[in-house]
Amino acid sequence: MLLALAALPAAAVAMAEGTLSPQRQKALVHLVRQDCGSCHGMTLKGGLGKPLLPENLADRDAETLAEIILDGIPDTPMPPWRSQLTQEEALWIARRLKEGFPHETP
Amino acid sequence: MKRREFVRSLGVVPALLAGAATSGRAAAEKTGEASSQTAESACACRGTGDLGLVIERATGSVLIVEHTKGSILARIEGLGDLSHASAVFSRDERYAFVFGRDGGLTKIDLLTAEVKKRIIQSGNAIGGAISDDGKLIAVSNYKPGGVRVFDAETLKPVADIPATYRGGRSKVVGLVDAPGRRFLFALYDAGEIWMADFSGKAPEVVRIGPAGRYPYDGLIAQGGRIYIAGLFGEDGMALVDLWQEPLQVKRILKDYGKGEKKLPVYKMPHLEGWTEAAGHFFFPAVGRHEVLVMDGRSFKLVDKIPVHSQPVFVMARPDGRHVWVNFAHPDNDTVQIIDVVKRKVIHTFKPGRAVLHMEFTPRGERVWLSVRDANRIDIHDAHTFTKVGELPARAPSGIFFTVRAHKIGL
Numbered sequence: 001m002l003l004a005l006a007a008l009p010a011a012a013v014a015m016a017e018g019t020l021s022p023q024r025q026k027a028l029v030h031l032v033r034q035d036c037g038s039c040h041g042m043t044l045k046g047g048l049g050k051p052l053l054p055e056n057l058a059d060r061d062a063e064t065l066a067e068i069i070l071d072g073i074p075d076t077p078m079p080p081w082r083s084q085l086t087q088e089e090a091l092w093i094a095r096r097l098k099e100g101f102p103h104e105t106p
Numbered sequence: 107m108k109r110r111e112f113v114r115s116l117g118v119v120p121a122l123l124a125g126a127a128t129s130g131r132a133a134a135e136k137t138g139e140a141s142s143q144t145a146e147s148a149c150a151c152r153g154t155g156d157l158g159l160v161i162e163r164a165t166g167s168v169l170i171v172e173h174t175k176g177s178i179l180a181r182i183e184g185l186g187d188l189s190h191a192s193a194v195f196s197r198d199e200r201y202a203f204v205f206g207r208d209g210g211l212t213k214i215d216l217l218t219a220e221v222k223k224r225i226i227q228s229g230n231a232i233g234g235a236i237s238d239d240g241k242l243i244a245v246s247n248y249k250p251g252g253v254r255v256f257d258a259e260t261l262k263p264v265a266d267i268p269a270t271y272r273g274g275r276s277k278v279v280g281l282v283d284a285p286g287r288r289f290l291f292a293l294y295d296a297g298e299i300w301m302a303d304f305s306g307k308a309p310e311v312v313r314i315g316p317a318g319r320y321p322y323d324g325l326i327a328q329g330g331r332i333y334i335a336g337l338f339g340e341d342g343m344a345l346v347d348l349w350q351e352p353l354q355v356k357r358i359l360k361d362y363g364k365g366e367k368k369l370p371v372y373k374m375p376h377l378e379g380w381t382e383a384a385g386h387f388f389f390p391a392v393g394r395h396e397v398l399v400m401d402g403r404s405f406k407l408v409d410k411i412p413v414h415s416q417p418v419f420v421m422a423r424p425d426g427r428h429v430w431v432n433f434a435h436p437d438n439d440t441v442q443i444i445d446v447v448k449r450k451v452i453h454t455f456k457p458g459r460a461v462l463h464m465e466f467t468p469r470g471e472r473v474w475l476s477v478r479d480a481n482r483i484d485i486h487d488a489h490t491f492t493k494v495g496e497l498p499a500r501a502p503s504g505i506f507f508t509v510r511a512h513k514i515g516l
Contacts, residue, residue, distance in 0.1 A: 033164075034460070034478070034501075035435045038373050041207055042163065042189035046230060047248060048277065048294065048322070048374065072370060077320070077338055079370030084436060104164070 020092055028085075028093055029102050039077065044101055048077065057098050065094035154199040157216045158465070158507035160476065160483060161191045161204075162500040168193075168204060169499055170219055173467050173474070173507060176485050176495045180219035186210040186226075192233045192504050195511035196258065197240035202506070203258070205234045205245055213261060216508070223261045227254050235283040238514070242304060244281055244289045251275035253291060253302060255309070265309045271296035280324020280335050280377070282515040284348060290314075292321035292335040292344075299324075299335060299346055299355050315355035317344035325377040326515035327387070328402070334358075336377050338392060345405060358405040359398075368393030373418055373434035378516070379464075381422035381429075383446040388429045390417035397431060399449060409449050414440050419463065422446070423488050424470035430488075432461045432475075441475065443491060453491050457484050465505035476502035 020028075033042055039049035050056065057065060069090040072080035081090065096102060157179075160169040167183040185191075187208040194203050201222065204212045209228035212221055230249035236242070242264060243256045252275060255265040269276040276293035284290050287304040297319050301312040319339025326333050333346040342360040346353055375390035386408060387400040397420050399409035415437030422429050429444040438460050443453040460478035466488060467473070473488045478501050485495040510516040 030479075035372065037189050038435075041187065041230070043187050043208070045187075045208070047190065047207065047232065048279075075339070077322075077371060077374065079372055081370075083370075 033104050052097050054100050062094040066090040154216055159193050159202050160499050160502050161188050161504040163188045163503040164501040185212050193506040194236040195508050197511055199508040199511045203243050225261050235281050237283055237287050246278035246281035248277040251277045269293050282326045285330040290333045292324045314353045322374050323377040325380050330514040359407055362407050375418050379419050379421035383422045383426035388420050390420050414442055421464050424466055430464050462503045463505050465507055468509040474505050
């Protein structure tokens with residue numbers, strides 16, 4: 001499924017992302033900044049978990065990152081988020097991380 | 107001088123305070139110097155035993171609060187990245203030392219609501235401790251991994267202890283003070299427990315021994331006699347008895363949970379607040395919906411109490427009769443209270459999304475809860491569990507009352 005998604009043309013992925021409502025996007029930004037932030041740092045500069053700034057993620061594509069988000073990394077504290085995020089949402093997060101993650105708006 | 111805001115302690119009922127705080131802040135901004143004079147004269151002659159700090163993690167600010175009436179005294183801004191920030195207090199309970207995620211170490215005067223001193227001591231830090239004589243501040247660092255120690259008066263560097271292992275540097279967790287001008291800490295990547303001893307002329311670093319895989323936090327208990335590190339990477343915990351010579355690490359609860367599959371952990375549990383209640387330790391299980399109960403003498407598991415979700419903080423009321431528990435994302439809207447005699451949950455309630463921390467008043471008649479996503483501190487009667495007040499705060503996380511100044515390991 002992931003491979004299939006990765007193979008989709010850019011336009012199709014853009015469309016898929018477009019289905020996330022602004023409210024859901026806001027909730028995802030909150031989740032990453034606050035809850036992922038408890039290990040990776042609220043500014044994503046790292047903590048117990050690795051830093052997640054664009055320069056730290058340059059050598060991995062968004063699809064691979066989405067896979068890590070969904071499945072976690074066995075034998076490390078990185079948990080699988082599949083029960084709470086869809087593939088589309090994980091990919092949205094991965095792409096935003098690679099380009100510089102948005103800040104929360106009040 | 108750091109920008110600061112002052113809200114007069116009005117002694118109003120907490121429900122009114124939301125409005126009072128906002129208008130107070132606006133007034134302070136308008137009148138500037140005049141209000142800061144008010145701040146100093148209003149604060150000059152009061153005790154500090156009922157003061158505390160609330161971390162506002164997203165805005166790099168802290169609130170100075172008092173828990174006699176339950177009010178906000180001031181907000182101090184400009185403290186950097188305060189995600190996972192914590193604080194310790196000077197023995198006179200006048201100064202707070204705030205440890206920020208970005209390596210910031212800030213000394214705050216609680217009476218004048220001013221930043222006395224602020225340094226960036228590393229790239230990435232996770233908390234700290236104050237020595238038993240109140241003279242040394244130790245900070246545990248992720249990057250570069252190790253412990254840095256500073257003079258509590260001046261924040262000038264005293265010692266740098268790189269946590270080196272196999273050529274690399276380990277992140278340091280679970281840093282606590284121990285009696286005799288010592289600090290204990292665990293090396294997350296290296297899986298070891300170390301001690302830094304400042305009792306002599308020159309500091310001495312002792313590698314006590316291997317702890318196990320991925321120690322995630324540590325605490326000191328039984329009046330400073332034992333240090334326990336929790337392990338993320340394997341079952342069991344690591345224990346050091348400081349009354350035994352030579353110091354060594356013993357593994358306890360080794361067989362607990364063997365063969366059982368752990369759930370994904372969305373938030374690392376904390377061990378701070380562990381208290382021996384009724385001769386037993388109550389502490390969070392990792393990756394399980396359980397609070398564990400361990401015998402305080404034999405260190406054997408005596409019970410597992412089923413709870414709402416994965417516990418983060420398991421904190422005993424100062425008298426030890428009840429234990430309050432909060433939970434990991436996505437179940438962090440709930441708090442449960444355990445009766446330590448019945449060893450059962452006796453009360454469950456939902457303050458709101460993201461209850462991150464709980465702090466009891468010194469003798470435990472009240473408990474303050476930070477409800478991050480509601481931008482609120484809730485104050486509860488710790489005996490009837492009824493909510494008795496609330497205070498506005500921006501995305502609050504840790505709450506630290508000055509009573510910690512006189513507790514070993516806090």
